[in-house]
Amino acid sequence: MTIVQRFLSWTHGNRWIWSAIAVVIVWIILSVVTNRFSLSSVSGVVLSASFLTLISLGQMFVLSTGRGNIDLSIPAVLTLSAFVALIVIRGEDANLVAGVLAALFxxxxxxxxxxxxxxxxxxxxxxxxxxxxxxxxxxTLLANRAIPGFAVSPTLRYIATAKIGGLPVMAIVAFATVVLAAIVLRYSVYGKQLSATGQSRDAARLAGVAVKRIEASAFFISSTLASLTGLFLGAFVGGAFLEMGQAYLLQSIAAVVVGGTLIFGGSSTAFGTMFASILLILIVTTMQIMSLPLGTQNMVQGVVVILVLALAGVERSARGKRKTPDEDGSPEVSGEMGQASQ
Incomplete structure (x- = not known):
């Protein structure tokens, strides 16, 4: 087996590498073309990508359950959470615990x-x-009428905007969440059951997996992460507005599929979601530098998602043609069952 073949074989179980490579390539191109990008200036991109990463991880869990499951309530959850947190906290650290609990609930x-x-x-x-x-x-419309002002808790503002050694605190929070998600997906029983559910619900059910419970848990995770993202994003922008979560609908789906999570379910990659989030923010930044209108930016992101889904469909079709049924006619459980990419 050649080095190229070994690499391609390795990437089959580590699909996150492609989004990571794309991040490096786009960053180099921007550095050469604009002469404005550096390791320090890219921290702004990483900060923006941190919010997208958090919300996309929740979307990733939903997509992993298969059956074409997608959580389209994410923008509304994020926006309402930002309003609720501001109303409860009222800009005081004394109310911070109550505000966080309100967002969680x-x-x-x-x-x-x-x-x-x-x-x-x-x-x-x-x-x-x-x-x-x-x-x-x-x-959210009712909350918008009830909100007394846009004062932000100092602690929340610090988490959302401060830097440690040039690295945004939010980036550290997002990375820690990614590592936790990766550990859960690869090493926990829950991660194996989630993968099994997405690959074949019938096979997972026969193996003793509580399929409905696993599917339900994915929606809990998605909404909770969206709510916490709204909490931090509200602190970052210094308030809340009615359409603040709308941009994350397409981007959360794009980050998941571009990152390497199978749109058909069964295999997830937390690190891929993180790198794809950075990649999407870099692409948006590039289009903003080129002064492209918002509609064009959305169109480009949509084309990226379509291309990735088309490639995923071709790959699935090719794998289906190579797969042969068992001689006894029993359902075959893929060798990737229970293995979720980190």
Whole structure:
């Protein structure tokens, strides 16, 4: 086996490497073309990518359950959480614990509603989460009227904006969350069950996996991370506005699929999601430097997602043609079952 073949074989289980390579390439191109990028100036990109990384990790867990599950309520959860946190905390550290708990309970509550609609009632995730997002949008309008001001807790502001040794604190928080997610996916029983559920629900059920419980937990994780992201993002921008979470709908999906998580479920990569988040922010930064309108920026991001999904579909089709059924006709569980990429 040649070095190239070994590398390609290794990348099959470590798909995050492609987004990491893309980050380096785009960063080098920007450095050469603009002569403005450096290791210090890129910290702003990393800071912006930190918020996207957190919210995309939740989307990653939902996509990993398979069946085309996507959480479309993420923008509404993020926005409402920012408003609720500002209302509860009122700019005082004395109310910080109450504000964090309010954000957590909000995320858990919305996760419970989404899980009930999808897992118990059986409504497709796209429809269920989109509908709950509309309801949350109305709640956000009411919160917007009730908010007394935009004072931000000093501690929250520090976490959202401060730097340690030139590295944003939020980047440290995001990276720690990525490492935790990677450990859970690769080494925990839950991670193996999540992978098994996404690959084949029937096979996972026969293996004793509580499929419905695993699927429901993904919506809890997604809403909770979206809510916490809203908490930090509100502190970063110094307030909240009605459309603050909208940009993260497409970007959260793009970061997950570009990072290497299979859109069909069954295999996730937390590090890939992180690198893809940085890549998307770099691409947006490039388009902003070129003074491209917002519509064009969204179009480019959409094209990137379509290309990745098309490549994923080609890869799945090719793997399906190579796969042969067992002689006894029993369902085959993929060799990747229970193995989630870090």
């Amino acid at each position: 909000l995320g858990l509550g919305i996760g419970a509603v989404n899980a009930f609609l999808v897992v118990i009632i059986g409504i497709p995730a796209i429809i269920a989460t989109l509908s709950s997002g509309f309801v949350l949008a109305t709640a």
